[in-house]
Amino acid sequence: xxxxxxxxxxxxxxxxxxxxxxxxxxxxxxxxxxxxxxxxxxxxxxxxxxxxxxxxxxxxxxxxxxxxxxxxxxxxxxxxxxxxxxxxxxxxxxxxxxxxxxxxxxxxxxxxxxxxxxxxxxxxxxxxxxxxxxxxxxxxxxxxxxxxxxxxxxxxxxxxxxxxxxxxxxxxxxxxxxxxxxxxxxxxxxxxxxxxxxxxxxxxxxxxxxxxxxxxxxxxxxxxxxxxxxxxxxxxxxxxxxxxxxxxxxxxxxxxxxxxxxxxxxxxxxxxxxxxxxxxxx
Amino acid sequence: xxxxxxxxxxxxxxxxxxxxxxxxxxxxxxxxxxxxxxxxxxxxxxxxxxxxxxxxxxxxxxxxxxxxxxxxxxxxxxxxxxxxxxxxxxxxxxxxxxxxxxxxxxxxxxxxxxxxxxxxxxxxxxxxxxxxxxxxxxxxxxxxxxxxxxxxxxxxxxxxxxxxxxxxxxxxxxxxxxxxxxxxxxxxxxxxxxxxxxxxxxxxxxxxxxxxxxxxxxxxxxxxxxxxxxxxxxxxxxxxxxxxxxxxxxxxxxxxxxxxxxxxxxxxxxxxxxxxxxxxxxxxxxxxxxxxxxxxxxxxxxxxxxxxxxxxxxxxxxxxxxxxxxxxxxxxxxxxxxxxxxxxxxxxxxxxxxxxxxxxxxxxxxxxxxxxxxxxxxxxxxxxxxxxxxxxxxxxxxxxxxxxxxxxxxxxxxxxxxxxxxxxxxxx
Numbered sequence: 098x099x100x101x102x103x104x105x106x107x108x109x110x111x112x113x114x115x116x117x118x119x120x121x122x123x124x125x126x127x128x129x130x131x132x133x134x135x136x137x138x139x140x141x142x143x144x145x146x147x148x149x150x151x152x153x154x155x156x157x158x159x160x161x162x163x164x165x166x167x168x169x170x171x172x173x174x175x176x177x178x179x180x181x182x183x184x185x186x187x188x189x190x191x192x193x194x195x196x197x198x199x200x201x202x203x204x205x206x207x208x209x210x211x212x213x214x215x216x217x218x219x220x221x222x223x224x225x226x227x228x229x230x231x232x233x234x235x236x237x238x239x240x241x242x243x244x245x246x247x248x249x250x251x252x253x254x255x256x257x258x259x260x261x262x263x264x265x266x267x268x269x270x271x272x273x274x275x276x277x278x279x280x281x282x283x284x285x286x287x288x289x290x291x292x293x294x295x296x297x298x299x300x301x302x303x304x305x306x307x308x309x310x311x312x313x314x315x316x317x318x319x320x321x322x323x324x325x326x327x328x329x330x331x332x333x334x335x336x337x338x339x340x341x342x343x344x345x346x347x348x349x350x351x352x353x354x355x356x357x358x359x360x361x362x363x364x365x366x367x368x369x370x371x372x373x374x375x376x377x378x379x
Numbered sequence: 380x381x382x383x384x385x386x387x388x389x390x391x392x393x394x395x396x397x398x399x400x401x402x403x404x405x406x407x408x409x410x411x412x413x414x415x416x417x418x419x420x421x422x423x424x425x426x427x428x429x430x431x432x433x434x435x436x437x438x439x440x441x442x443x444x445x446x447x448x449x450x451x452x453x454x455x456x457x458x459x460x461x462x463x464x465x466x467x468x469x470x471x472x473x474x475x476x477x478x479x480x481x482x483x484x485x486x487x488x489x490x491x492x493x494x495x496x497x498x499x500x501x502x503x504x505x506x507x508x509x510x511x512x513x514x515x516x517x518x519x520x521x522x523x524x525x526x527x528x529x530x531x532x533x534x535x536x537x538x539x540x541x542x543x544x545x546x547x548x549x550x551x552x553x554x555x556x557x558x559x560x561x562x563x564x565x566x567x568x569x570x571x572x573x574x575x576x577x578x579x580x581x582x583x584x585x586x587x588x589x590x591x592x593x594x595x596x597x598x599x600x601x602x603x604x605x606x607x608x609x610x611x612x613x614x615x616x617x618x619x620x621x622x623x624x625x626x627x628x629x630x631x632x633x634x635x636x637x638x639x640x641x642x643x644x645x646x647x648x649x650x651x652x653x654x655x656x657x658x659x660x661x662x663x664x665x666x667x668x669x670x671x672x673x674x675x676x677x678x679x680x681x682x683x684x685x686x687x688x689x690x691x692x693x694x695x696x697x698x699x700x701x702x703x704x705x706x707x708x709x710x711x712x713x714x715x716x717x718x719x720x721x722x723x724x725x726x727x728x729x730x731x732x733x734x735x736x737x738x739x740x741x742x743x744x745x746x747x748x749x750x751x752x753x754x755x756x757x758x759x760x761x762x763x764x765x766x767x768x769x770x771x772x773x774x775x776x777x778x779x780x781x782x783x784x785x786x787x788x789x790x791x792x793x794x795x796x797x798x799x800x801x802x803x804x805x806x807x
Contacts, residue, residue, distance in 0.1 A: 212433050348591070
């Protein structure tokens, strides 16, 4: 091939390569606390900013002060704590059919995954060095460090497997630990409150940070939270949490029914005309 | 090499469907302009109201990133996780909301109410219930007919059981116990006890005491699913006193299934109990009622609008009494419409509960001592209105007005009763 031909092919290749890279946006960085970095495939590492497009095969790394929220096309999110490294291995999603697949690898640190369309189809997966975790209709916290992986069920079902075994995690508030790929996952058990609180606090901004967007002074909340329509203590509307309403007159009603029946039978005590008493025949 | 790279990237591109423009406009706004605060705010509220709880959580998470010091954001996340049944996360968010300096008194009260409920739900042994005492006036506490009622059999009606008004003191309680085995299946052991005692001021033949116990394990059919599908076999024990003397006792078992269908909770059940009645001076023929009782029922409940819901029960029962004419089939339907609301600036919850019900009783045969040729057929209509007025913490003043009217082809079985009761009620 002549030199000018090589150059032409390389330029064409570069242009064509650039087009699908743009088309491959799979999500957006909706909140970013510095310093958080991203490394798109084939590109250099840059500081992540709010609104940045997240693409297929992109690596995200947060420093000790950095944290990020990523919003994906299927409406799922990843809230990424400081000192975390993840890779968006795969994200395939058709908004029309709701079909596709997501795979992210957590190599170190903590993230919270809040499910979207793909997890509802059982097509979301988080991998760590110690396990592969299939997610179905679920929201959970994932942590990985030198001691292994922890998976906390916040809602839904997680299928956790590695080279030594598998376990299904399906109760909110339960968690599983996996030491390494060749050690079976632990049996699910209640998550310690302190651990859950720690991860809740680390997967968002600290009190001095604003996720890259300042000026938020007030938020609107649903009527469930406050106001006459959402008062708790009884059954609520469908958008509100429900507590069971129990009629307090059940025993009284049963007692009165007992009296009704008893009285009806008591009327059978009959004083016959002319004296004497007739009892009921058997 | 360049061509291979192009080929590879094109193959990857083919697996990416649907640009952001295919998405709904509000979500697209959040995705493309996340820093425009109007987008996530509106999207969060819309998602929560539409029941898309995960999207709402994601968006309030986003807002929490922007300002982690707002108690309302943390409170709403607590509500959303509560709705998911993720009580540990809900607890953490409510607690963190209470720690924020900007929390308003009403929000603080609600967060504390939620935390009290969550603390119960996270205990392996959970008790809920109520206890009430008070006074009641009934126009016809014995459910008897008028004093001039004639019996077709020719006898005189026993006027001790005719309609006459009286006051009573009453006490009632209900306790539900749940033991969580703390397996991730969510299996539990449940027990419930209800009790009632009323002492008449003058008509002591109608002093009544009653207790019912139900207990059994509940097994989840599809753990982790939102259907909540579960099955519970249980044992039943009942006992009653009438006129301050033992009147009846019973024992048996039942089976109930729970399922959530959308926002409606369904609890069909079957119960079989052997009942034993004891004769007494006031009720010398009670033992004729002894025999097996089978009940088939459905409890259902669901929301109507925020604060207003419905609870309904329909039953069919067959009683096979030892004295044939006392055997019956009955059909009943009841509905309650509890409505929670607040009054004025008081943020505490009042509950108004209209109720209505109907029962149809079809006896198997005529009772020769009452009407030798007429098989009793009775219909009872009942309506009521309950009001719970908050007094102090978990104490409410419970008031109930209820009217019952029984129509029967046996004049002695026809009656009506108006009951008015009131008394303090503690709920826990």
